Amino acid sequence: MAITESVPVPLAPLPPLAARARAIGGSPVRDILAVTARPEMINFAGGLPAPELFDATGIAAAYQAVFAGTPARALQYATTEGEPVLRAALAGRTSARGLPTGPDDLLVTTGSQQALSLLATTLLEPGDVVLVENPCYLAALQVFAFAGARIVAVPGDGEGIDPEALDELVVRERPKLLYTVPTFQNPTGRTLPAARRAAVAAVAARRGLWIVEDDPYGELRFEGERLPWIAAHEGAADRTVLLGSFSKVMAPGLRLGWLRAPTDVLRACVVAKQAADLHTPTVNQLAAARYLADNDLDAHVARVAAAYRERRDAMLGGLADALPEGSSWGRPEGGMFLWARLPESYDTTELLARVVRQDVAYVPGAPFYAGEPDRSTMRLCFVTQTPGEIREGLRRLGEGLRAGA
Known part of the structure; x- marks a missing residue:
């Protein structure tokens, strides 16, 4: 019986992705988080609430009550x-x-x-x-x-x-x-x-x-x-x-x-x-x-906000020493973020790699602009770290900015 060799059939190229999918890039914030996930990193880049302040006990009890009372409905x-x-x-x-x-x-x-x-x-x-x-x-x-x-x-x-x-x-x-x-x-x-x-x-x-x-x-x-x-x-x-x-x-x-x-x-x-x-x-x-x-969600939120205020104050207290002379920043009355602007000669996107080598991170301001960006800006999240970690992070940030100046 003759053995027939199979001849590889050339594969036709697949249709391309939609133009909108090709045109939109990933999130710079997610890209930064991917390279700053080391445990020694003090990360001011994320927009993550503080996990130790979650009411895990109350939420777990709520799930248990739902499964005890209406399991079929919960899974339907x-x-x-x-x-x-x-x-x-x-x-x-x-x-x-x-x-x-x-x-x-x-x-x-x-x-x-x-x-x-x-x-x-x-x-x-x-x-x-x-x-x-x-x-x-x-x-x-x-x-x-x-x-x-x-x-x-x-x-x-x-x-x-x-x-x-x-x-x-x-x-x-x-x-x-x-x-x-x-x-x-x-x-x-x-x-x-x-x-x-x-x-x-x-x-x-x-x-x-x-x-x-x-x-x-x-x-x-x-x-x-x-x-x-x-x-x-x-x-x-x-x-x-x-x-x-x-x-x-x-x-x-x-x-x-x-x-x-x-x-x-x-x-x-x-x-x-x-x-x-x-x-x-x-x-x-x-x-x-x-x-x-x-549960009293408002009371829980008040406890979280009190902790976040302490962390905001820790960041506000250390920025003058961390950022170069001529910098400016806001004083938010709540939320999670603080915005800083360095002198015009600084490009926070270019400086980020040097700062990360000090085991601290921020988000450069440029991606947040729909038009011409202000490249001297940065976003700092102050809620994920404790006040002590924030102070240490600002010390590292200052060292990184001075090294890149």
């Missing part, structure tokens, strides 16, 4: 909108903070990051203009770029968006939406004052503009008075989508966020979520609802 499919008991609890918390809200005004999402993606899907066409703060939350820039939007930064200052500049941009650019983190913003830690919030709401009402108001840090206030959401201002209710999250106040591993939106937007986001993941995990929703019923 659920409605896309979210578990009614959780939406009712969230509506009550939102209403108590000055924005009347019913359960049907809310959609539970798999983290507030998913809420951003759903909004980009439902509101944006390729080429639409999105207005953002300058600098802006990095993952939001990625979401909008992935949707094919043209991203335009709104001029501002140390207090945030300039409402007059916003008004001029809306007239000139005809944007679809404005994205803002008005309270303890990522990356700067700044908070938009009450008068500017009212002015931003007035621009949206007068010009016809969606506002996406992202509020993951607002409950982490150390000092000063709480400010009303933009969504609560006159003229903004029917054109503002408010995003919330348990990631910074309960635990990020739960992956629980939500959006509050006008009816038409909410319905469109529900359809988009059905296509994305059907629903957020039932057991996590029920456990969060049980935790809210059995």
Whole structure:
């Protein structure tokens, strides 16, 4: 019997990835974290809440209660909108903070990051203009770029968006939406004052503009008075989508966020979520609802905020010695981040490798800009380390910056 040799068949090339996937790079923050995971590293680069402050006991008890009481329901499919008991609890918390809200005004999402993606899907066409703060939350820039939007930064200052500049941009650019983190913003830690919030709401009402108001840090206030959401201002209710999250106040591993939106937007986001993941995990929703019923979340957040204030103060106390003469930085009233600007001759992206050799890390400011970046800036997260670790980290940071000068 003759033996026939098989002849290799040349493989045809596969179709390429979508253009939007080829055009969008990874997250510089994640790239930095990947190379700074050594245990000896003091990491000011992450946006991670302090794990030792999680109420692990209370959360575990909530899961145990759910499995003891309703195991079949906890492990079953659920409605896309979210578990009614959780939406009712969230509506009550939102209403108590000055924005009347019913359960049907809310959609539970798999983290507030998913809420951003759903909004980009439902509101944006390729080429639409999105207005953002300058600098802006990095993952939001990625979401909008992935949707094919043209991203335009709104001029501002140390207090945030300039409402007059916003008004001029809306007239000139005809944007679809404005994205803002008005309270303890990522990356700067700044908070938009009450008068500017009212002015931003007035621009949206007068010009016809969606506002996406992202509020993951607002409950982490150390000092000063709480400010009303933009969504609560006159003229903004029917054109503002408010995003919330348990990631910074309960635990990020739960992956629980939500959006509050006008009816038409909410319905469109529900359809988009059905296509994305059907629903957020039932057991996590029920456990969060049980935790809210059995525990005082506000008291827990107050304890966390007190610890974060101590850590912020430790960072503020050491920056003058760590940063070169001529540097400036903010003093956030809450949240997780502090923004620093070095003298113009410094490029924090170029300096990072030298600083990392001192076993400390930060995030260069450049990736947070939609337009021309300020390369002398950096973001420092002050919540993940203890005050003693922060002081040591700043000592190392100073050595690294001096070595690279």
